Amino acid sequence: MPFSSKPTEPIRQLLAGIRAFRARYYDRRPENMRQLVTEGQHPEVLLIGCSDSRVDPALLTMAEPGELFVVRNVANLVPPYQPDGSYHGTSAAIEYAVKSLKVSEIIVLGHAQCGGIQGLIRLRTGQKAEDDFVSPWVSIAASALDPYVGPEGSEQEKFDAERLQHTPAIIERAAVRASVENLMTFPFVREGVEAGTLHIHGWWFDLENGEMWAIHPETRMFQPVE
Amino acid sequence: MPFSSKPTEPIRQLLAGIRAFRARYYDRRPENMRQLVTEGQHPEVLLIGCSDSRVDPALLTMAEPGELFVVRNVANLVPPYQPDGSYHGTSAAIEYAVKSLKVSEIIVLGHAQCGGIQGLIRLRTGQKAEDDFVSPWVSIAASALDPYVGPEGSEQEKFDAERLQHTPAIIERAAVRASVENLMTFPFVREGVEAGTLHIHGWWFDLENGEMWAIHPETRMFQPVE
Amino acid sequence: MPFSSKPTEPIRQLLAGIRAFRARYYDRRPENMRQLVTEGQHPEVLLIGCSDSRVDPALLTMAEPGELFVVRNVANLVPPYQPDGSYHGTSAAIEYAVKSLKVSEIIVLGHAQCGGIQGLIRLRTGQKAEDDFVSPWVSIAASALDPYVGPEGSEQEKFDAERLQHTPAIIERAAVRASVENLMTFPFVREGVEAGTLHIHGWWFDLENGEMWAIHPETRMFQPVE
Amino acid sequence: MPFSSKPTEPIRQLLAGIRAFRARYYDRRPENMRQLVTEGQHPEVLLIGCSDSRVDPALLTMAEPGELFVVRNVANLVPPYQPDGSYHGTSAAIEYAVKSLKVSEIIVLGHAQCGGIQGLIRLRTGQKAEDDFVSPWVSIAASALDPYVGPEGSEQEKFDAERLQHTPAIIERAAVRASVENLMTFPFVREGVEAGTLHIHGWWFDLENGEMWAIHPETRMFQPVE
Incomplete structure (x- = not known):
């Protein structure tokens, strides 16, 4: 029992x-x-955040009940559109938020010191992981590391592995970008964005300093929100 | 863009x-x-809740940052243990919470007026759904309806469909039970429970009256928490 | 400077x-x-509370800006009606609340562990105080101790002094009663109460247990609020 | 009853x-x-604020129980030091805070749209008031208007009366200054200030814009706090 x-x-x-x-x-x-x-409920915002206990979306934004429709998973990841009938929890929530609730905003909220992204960095730089689910799950964003990691088994890869352990923010943000791109593979998301009824936001929270960063709509670079 | x-x-x-x-x-x-x-972070609690904007775990429990490791998906579902290498967001979070963070409590938190469970009732009583992800996802708990719905295509099924639309609480709670049972199919969860280091809780929030119900450890029935 | x-x-x-x-x-x-x-502002409530940092009226009642018109002084005392042209801060606030703001409720809120009442007990049992203002101020409620303290200089007085140091709640509540009675000496308060447009409440907060007590309208005894 | x-x-x-x-x-x-x-209690701060329901010190500063020892009266006034044995509630609280609790900070907190100051302006510009306590009480700060109002009965006085009704902030701040000056007439306050163990602050809250102003320690002018 x-x-x-x-x-x-x-x-x-x-x-x-x-x-x-x-x-x-x-x-x-x-x-x-x-x-x-x-x-x-009539929330205007779908927020896709991390399960990390330190980055609670409602506390962080001072939300009240009814304001945020929230998905939380390890490393705030959005998988690509794969309507294959198997269990896709995050995709189901996105579908429900956009098609049933008709939210006008989707926020992907990453953050510093993300344990899931640390796992992704280790995984992508050739270190073995002994888990059933975390590694496959975070590998959603594996390609986001391509620009930052040398070829498999190379000296450069070892060097990058070391380096990225100490500068994970670059990967945390790249993973937010990857999720934003995956969001756009959902036909109903793309339609809303193109119609101007749905806006997508890529955010990253600097846990050390309490500052929010966002992808700038024009430069597409992450910048602190004033 | x-x-x-x-x-x-x-x-x-x-x-x-x-x-x-x-x-x-x-x-x-x-x-x-x-x-x-x-x-x-050193949270003691993993909470698996619904994405519904009205049932925010941090607000509902007056949590502070650092206290709750939270998964939120449609209808607060836990899929069965399927270590097949594909994307299992909820399972990854459970694995991370239990194996890396060593939480001592897992709460599955259901609630009244759950849109995901409404979808499940429609699905399970023969009504077609036009979606890519929500129906497959909520079907995780489909078997939980077995005691409450007549055979496919029967008159009883039609009657039950009608009835359950008006008394969904019974299914919302059955789905919490199903998720609790699925939790126990994860070897590392079962081990912790059997060792006494991990405790599992099935909760259901009565949105109308603001009362929390919990599965009683002995009778295993849902009861209001004093 | x-x-x-x-x-x-x-x-x-x-x-x-x-x-x-x-x-x-x-x-x-x-x-x-x-x-x-x-x-x-259109507050419905005038609350007369103590300056004590542990018994903040807004925190204690979860008030929002605009809800409570608040007087705070040492020992939440109301002096008797003395329209002599000198500086009466508490009386001015009562007058403003009742005549200008037309509040419908006046609450006198006492509490456990009140330093001002401790001073009053010492004062009333013959112990010298070296202060300019606290002793004269708390003496507003001096007569409230009459039923509990023996004649000046008597053995009984010494005994009562000792006893009351350890059971100050009885005096804290008697002082609330005294303030409620003084409130009724203000003509505009009495008129409102008699007209049924103004209600007076005597409360005492049990700091140790977090319980609020109130003067029961019929028995006129202090009782815990359900 | x-x-x-x-x-x-x-x-x-x-x-x-x-x-x-x-x-x-x-x-x-x-x-x-x-x-x-x-x-x-061991508060470090004595705050002397207005009874106005919109300017609650605990809400305004996000205080927790135990942090602020608070006096609230009409127009956040401090009377001059008058140890004459009569009822001086505000002076008693100042004495208790400084001598018994040994606070290190005293804040006089004024604010925009103060009804008490409106009364003072009317009073000081020759308009009759029909009250027992408010007028005598706010007259504590009457001399603060001297620089702003022409001689009694003069044309200038009428003009100033009209003008000040529309620009009361200047008087609200002058009254804070007057209270700060009165604070310094208390010997135990002056001693603390001169010993460097007690600091006095004159603040004014701009209710319209949510900005706090403070008397600058060097220029002694009110300035917005960054």
């Missing part, structure tokens, strides 16, 4: 948090939740 | 939220973020 | 908090402040 | 807020309150 019989301390604290949420959002100021229950 | 040149209103507001986050977490009370940057 | 030339750490942090406030209330969600600026 | 028998809507909401506070500060994250209960 997988269930523990007595709440552990972390669970006890989360349940206290839920009591506070109920007192705050259902009793103290019920308007917002009441409307969300009656009328359903 | 997929990028819009001027921030739309929702984006402008999110950027204002980020300024508030920075002022709050980096300037006003920097201790927490500073530690999370220096020492990395 | 009384001004320091470089912000100290506490000031630096408050200024960071103000930046967060501006980003949150002026940029992220400007509606509330915009309305309060355009239409002026 | 002054107590209403059934909670009105504003009271019901405040009680819900208190439930949220308890869940948040006593159950979810109890460390801070537990320490404040065990060790008592």
Whole structure:
């Protein structure tokens, strides 16, 4: 039987948090939740973020319930469009957000110190990984490293492996670009973008300094948002 | 070029939220973020929740950055263990949380009014869906409906389809159970549970009343958490 | 020159908090402040609380800007009605709240571990105080101790002094009662109460347990609020 | 009997807020309150603010319980040092903060659209007021208007009355200066300032734009804080 019989301390604290949420959002100021229950959700934004506990989209943007439709996976990756009938959780969420909820904004939110991207760097520079899912998953962005890593087995590859371990931001951002490009392979995304009803944003959060960077629409380079 | 040149209103507001986050977490009370940057993340909890904008795990539990490692997908589903080398985003996050971060708790958090589960009910009762990803994805929990739906094409099936549209909570909870069972097919999850170092929780949030329900460890029935 | 030339750490942090406030209330969600600026304040509640840093009315009640008109002084005292032309800060605030803002509720909010009431107990039991203002100020509630303290200079008084140091809650609540009674000496307060347009509440916050107590309208005894 | 028998809507909401506070500060994250209960309060800052519901010191500075010792009265005024044994609430709080709590900072926080200052302007320009307490109280700062208002009964006085109704900020700030000067008449304040252990700050909050202004330590002029 997988269930523990007595709440552990972390669970006890989360349940206290839920009591506070109920007192705050259902009793103290019920308007917002009441409307969300009656009328359903109408978020304008789909945010694709990382599972990392330090980069919570709602906290980071001071969102309220109802504002952000959120996908979170390891390394905030978007796979390419592959309608093959198998389980594609991220693609399902993108489809639901764009076709059912008709969001007007999609944000891919990367960040510094990403463990998934560290795994990708190791993987792409020839270091073995012993896992079932993380490596295949992060390999979605493997080609993003092409400009930064020498040929397989070369001296340059070893050198780059070393270098990138210490400057992962370049890869974290390249992976955001790759996800943005994969987004555009979804026909319903491309249509919305071309019709001007859907806007795509590539962001990267500098965890050390608390600064957000975004892909500039013209230069297409990452720049700090003022 | 997929990028819009001027921030739309929702984006402008999110950027204002980020300024508030920075002022709050980096300037006003920097201790927490500073530690999370220096020492990395050490969350105790993996939470698998829905992308629905109304059920944000951090808001709902009053979490702070660093506390929850979060996966969010449509209908908070866990697929079965399938280490076949293809893209399994949710499984990758579970693997990373359990093996690398060594979380002690896994919460599967379902909720009322779940659009993904509505899709599953339609799908499972013979109504055609025109989508590429949502239907295959939610079919992860299809067998959870078996006790509640008559044989394919039967009169009972039609009746059940109608009925379940109006009482989806029973299916939303059955889907949480299915995900909890799928979790146990992951060898590293099962090991942790059997060793007593990992605890699994099935929760369902009553959006109308703000009450959390949980699978009781002994009766295994959903009950409101006091 | 009384001004320091470089912000100290506490000031630096408050200024960071103000930046967060501006980003949150002026940029992220400007509606509330915009309305309060355009239409002026219309609070329904006057709260008379203690200056104690642990019992902040806005935090304690999760208030937003515009909701509470607040007086804070040592021991949350209301002096009797004395329209003698001298400086009566608390009385001025009561007058402004009732006559100009037309609040419908007045709350006198006392609390456990009140330093001002400790001073009052010492004062009332014959212990000398070396201060210019605190003792005269808290003596507003001196008569509230009459039922609990023996005659001046008596053995009983010594005994009571000792006892009350360890059970100050009884005096903290008696002082709230005294302030409520003083409130009723203000003609414009009495009129509102008698007309049914103004309601008075006597509260006491149990700092140790986080529980609020209130004077019950019928029994007039302090009871925990459900 | 002054107590209403059934909670009105504003009271019901405040009680819900208190439930949220308890869940948040006593159950979810109890460390801070537990320490404040065990060790008592040790605020570093005394803030003297206005009762105005729109300028709540804790919200404005994102303070937590325990950080700010707060006096709030009409127009955030400090009377001059008058140790005459009568009721001086603000002076008592200053004395308690400086002598018992040994705060290192005193902030006088004024703000735009101050109703108390409007009353002072009317009073000082010959308009009758029908009140018992507000006019005597705000007259604490009456001399602050001397540079801005012509002689009593003069044409210039009428002109200035009209002008100042539309530019009250100049008087709001002059009143902050007056309070800062009155603070320095308290011997224990002056001692602390001269010893360098106590710092005084004169602030004014621009309610329209969300900007804080402060008296510059050298020029002594009000300037926006970066």
